[in-house]
Amino acid sequence: MSGIAGPLSLRSRRILVTGAASGIGRATCELLSRLDARVVAVDIDGSGLQALEQQLGGEGHASLCADLEDLDRIPGWMADIAAAGPLFGFVHAAGVSCVQPVRLLTPAVYRKVLTLNTEAALALARGFQKKSVRDPAGGSIVFISSVMADVGSIGAAAYSMSKAALHGLSRSLALEFAPAGVRVNCVAPGFIDTPMFGRMSALWEPAQFARVREDHPLGLGTALDVAHGVAFLLADTGRWVTGSVLTVDGGYTAH
Ligand SMILES: NC(=O)c1ccc[n+]([C@@H]2O[C@H](COP(=O)([O-])OP(=O)(O)OC[C@H]3O[C@@H](n4cnc5c(N)ncnc54)[C@H](O)[C@@H]3O)[C@@H](O)[C@H]2O)c1
Numbered sequence: 001m002s003g004i005a006g007p008l009s010l011r012s013r014r015i016l017v018t019g020a021a022s023g024i025g026r027a028t029c030e031l032l033s034r035l036d037a038r039v040v041a042v043d044i045d046g047s048g049l050q051a052l053e054q055q056l057g058g059e060g061h062a063s064l065c066a067d068l069e070d071l072d073r074i075p076g077w078m079a080d081i082a083a084a085g086p087l088f089g090f091v092h093a094a095g096v097s098c099v100q101p102v103r104l105l106t107p108a109v110y111r112k113v114l115t116l117n118t119e120a121a122l123a124l125a126r127g128f129q130k131k132s133v134r135d136p137a138g139g140s141i142v143f144i145s146s147v148m149a150d151v152g153s154i155g156a157a158a159y160s161m162s163k164a165a166l167h168g169l170s171r172s173l174a175l176e177f178a179p180a181g182v183r184v185n186c187v188a189p190g191f192i193d194t195p196m197f198g199r200m201s202a203l204w205e206p207a208q209f210a211r212v213r214e215d216h217p218l219g220l221g222t223a224l225d226v227a228h229g230v231a232f233l234l235a236d237t238g239r240w241v242t243g244s245v246l247t248v249d250g251g252y253t254a255h
Pocket of ligand 1: 018019020021022023024025042043044045048066068069092093094095096097116117144145146188189190191192193194195196197
């Protein structure tokens with residue numbers, strides 16, 4: 001796909017991706033590099049980042065091992081990254097799942113989920129809005145939310161709350177950043193076969209696994225299915241799309 005022309009090309013656009021070492025973030029980095037973007041891969045997993053580097057085609061990529069729960073440091077390291085060239089956009093794919101009944105949801109438990117899934121997204125936006133960090137020609141931000149933002153599930157209170165907040169956040173940022181030509185959207189996946197899903201589904205009975213599979217009329221998704229939606233929103237294909245949620249769920253929410 002390298003050398004792609006037309007509105008899906010991300011040629012020379014520098015795009016930061018969090019959660020880059022695994023699952024959806026990793027598939028996004030690989031696809032963006034095939035679309036000629038220059039990827040800045042961020043994750044807490046340093047060895048996963050090293051493995052990713054071997055997979056990326058093209059040139060000009062970079063990576064940073066960082067803990068996104070360290071919110072105060074995010075704008076600073078984004079400024080350091082931008083010293084090597086402005087960022088066209090970023091994708092916040094780092095996240096944690098949480099399946100806990102409410103009786104176990106102490107503030108420490110749900111705040112950890114909110115910190116990474118939601119507050120880090122806002123901290124990244126704070127870092128990105130600086131004129132010295134973003135591309136003066138415009139840009140695009142994508143938050144990976146979830147169908148759980150709109151659909152309830154027993155034990156998903158903290159996770160649903162963290163992802164629904166991203167939808168509200170992206171709409172307000174879309175209005176605030178539009179004058180600078182920066183678009184802000186969410187991609188809401190259904191169940192995707194990634195290491196996160198593997199850890200979660202390992203606790204399920206076979207019947208529960210079968211039910212989840214049946215709930216997706218097109219079957220379970222792959223990380224690349226989600227990455228395709230992200231690329232559409234980053235590239236000029238999404239140039240008139242902002243404040244939106246792109247649902248990529250194999251029909252899960254069509255029921
Ligand atoms: N897999 C699914 O079924 C599914 C469905 C809907 C939404 N999502 C969302 O998609 C995103 C990616 O999920 P995935 O399935 O690829 O997960 P994953 O567990 O495979 O990857 C998550 C990545 O985030 C990184 N990470 C975790 N904590 C971090 C921290 N503090 N700082 C920096 N990096 C950190 C991990 O090291 C990992 O590389 C998440 O936001 C998740 O909530 C996943």
